[in-house]
Amino acid sequence: MKTVQVPLKDNSYNIYIDNDLHETITSFFANSNFSRTALVVSDSNVDKLYAAQTLAALKKAGFAPQLTSIPAGEKSKSFFVAQELYTTAIKAGLDRKSPIIALGGGVVGDIAGFIASTYMRGIPFIQMPTSLLAHVDSSVGGKVAVNHQLGKNLIGSFYQPKAVFIDLDMLQTLPVREISTGLAEIIKYGLIYDKNFFTYITDHSADIFALNNDVLKNIIARSCEIKAAVVAKDEKETGLRAILNFGHTLAHAIERETKYEKYNHGEAVSIGMVGAAIISRDLGFIQDDVIKAICHVLELCRLPQKCTFCSEDGIYQDLFHDKKTVNGKINWVLLDEIGKVHSDNAVPEKTVRHAIKSILA
Numbered sequence: 418m419k420t421v422q423v424p425l426k427d428n429s430y431n432i433y434i435d436n437d438l439h440e441t442i443t444s445f446f447a448n449s450n451f452s453r454t455a456l457v458v459s460d461s462n463v464d465k466l467y468a469a470q471t472l473a474a475l476k477k478a479g480f481a482p483q484l485t486s487i488p489a490g491e492k493s494k495s496f497f498v499a500q501e502l503y504t505t506a507i508k509a510g511l512d513r514k515s516p517i518i519a520l521g522g523g524v525v526g527d528i529a530g531f532i533a534s535t536y537m538r539g540i541p542f543i544q545m546p547t548s549l550l551a552h553v554d555s556s557v558g559g560k561v562a563v564n565h566q567l568g569k570n571l572i573g574s575f576y577q578p579k580a581v582f583i584d585l586d587m588l589q590t591l592p593v594r595e596i597s598t599g600l601a602e603i604i605k606y607g608l609i610y611d612k613n614f615f616t617y618i619t620d621h622s623a624d625i626f627a628l629n630n631d632v633l634k635n636i637i638a639r640s641c642e643i644k645a646a647v648v649a650k651d652e653k654e655t656g657l658r659a660i661l662n663f664g665h666t667l668a669h670a671i672e673r674e675t676k677y678e679k680y681n682h683g684e685a686v687s688i689g690m691v692g693a694a695i696i697s698r699d700l701g702f703i704q705d706d707v708i709k710a711i712c713h714v715l716e717l718c719r720l721p722q723k724c725t726f727c728s729e730d731g732i733y734q735d736l737f738h739d740k741k742t743v744n745g746k747i748n749w750v751l752l753d754e755i756g757k758v759h760s761d762n763a764v765p766e767k768t769v770r771h772a773i774k775s776i777l778a
């Protein structure tokens with residue numbers, strides 16, 4: 418078992434990473450002081466695969482869990498679905514000490530966490546991520562949210578889980594497109610924080626697609642360590658944490674512009690990172706060789722580098738809904754070299770527009 422701690426004083430928690438975590442889960446819940454009425458939130462794909470075993474582990478710990486599922490996909494991260502989940506929680510009789518358990522990808526984690534953070538002003542929340550993206554990113558760090566029709570993740574809060582259980586066996590059923598999706602955020606960690614990790618991903622992409630257990634465990638553990646280290650220093654994104662948003666200023670605009678139908682989050686992040694790298698190059702922070710190295714690893718990871726369905730103006734206008742935009746100034750996370758980034762809120766409009774044009778197919 419690999420355990421990564423997220424050290425946040427009273428809100429500290431562990432991330433448990435291993436194959437077959439049932440006994441760890443049962444023992445965690447049996448030793449908790451949670452009310453025994455629990456709600457497991459999953460989605461319409463994951464419930465068929467992993468709900469039975471999760472409910473069994475909870476029952477073994479003495480819990481009476483109820484399962485509810487949302488339709489799979491980003492469109493479920495909405496007010497409408499949230500409203501239905503509140504009703505389910507009330508009808509299930511959840512009290513202030515009842516846990517909500519997110520069993521699914523980042524969509525389930527983000528919305529279930531948002532419900533847990535607001536239901537009765539906050540009840541215990543546990544992450545059981547099932548996609549690679551959720552293993553390495555969304556289950557860690559406490560950003561929970563739903564989308565608004567005007568922008569991605571615009572309604573949310575910071576609300577840490579009590580624990581994260583990453584069961585590597587669950588990746589066996591993940592569609593290959595979702596492996597690529599997770600890899601986009603993993604490449605992000607290399608770019609913002611750890612050049613050796615970037616090289617490791619480049620060298621091991623074939624092992625990752627072959628689901629080599631040791632390689633998966635390494636990249637998931639290293640990603641969680643990097644995210645935990647950043648979040649521990651700046652839980653509520655007053656400064657440093659913005660580096661985890663590298664590529665996301667453009668990515669969120671691309672997702673919204675294409676109505677969450679053409680690109681999933683990781684694919685949009687992939688294109689967004691190319692755009693941010695182009696801005697970094699045009700401002701003289703990096704040279705062409707860095708862009709080449711980024712495009713090479715994205716290609717190995719079967720990720721897109723250009724956006725087919727967007728317009729320059731549409732994307733440009735959406736950038737102003739980014740949460741890092743303050744007083745009308747977009748705060749960009751830009752590359753200095755592989756493994757090092759900085760923030761810049763004075764990028765000229767023409768530079769931004771040139772980057773947008775460059776990522777349009």
Ligand SMILES: NC(=O)c1ccc[n+]([C@@H]2O[C@H](COP(=O)([O-])OP(=O)(O)OC[C@H]3O[C@@H](n4cnc5c(N)ncnc54)[C@H](O)[C@@H]3O)[C@@H](O)[C@H]2O)c1
Binds near residue numbers: 490525
């Ligand atoms: N809170 C954060 O810090 C954070 C970080 C990154 C991304 N996100 C959010 O996460 C979301 C994307 O998450 P995602 O990529 O996991 O998408 P997702 O939750 O839509 O899952 C992707 C697909 O894989 C399926 N799936 C998940 N696990 C599976 C498994 N083990 N076997 C078979 N199918 C499985 C799902 O049903 C879905 O169809 C976005 O909304 C993004 O904004 C949040």
Ligand SMILES: O=C(O)C(=O)C[C@@H](O)[C@H](O)[C@H](O)COP(=O)(O)O
Binds near residue numbers: 560602658661665740
């Ligand atoms: O945890 C963070 O901080 C991140 O920025 C991680 C991102 O990968 C993630 O997509 C996050 O949900 C984006 O946050 P937002 O504040 O831009 O909505």
Ligand SMILES: [Zn+2]
Binds near residue numbers: 602
């Ligand atoms: Zn992301």
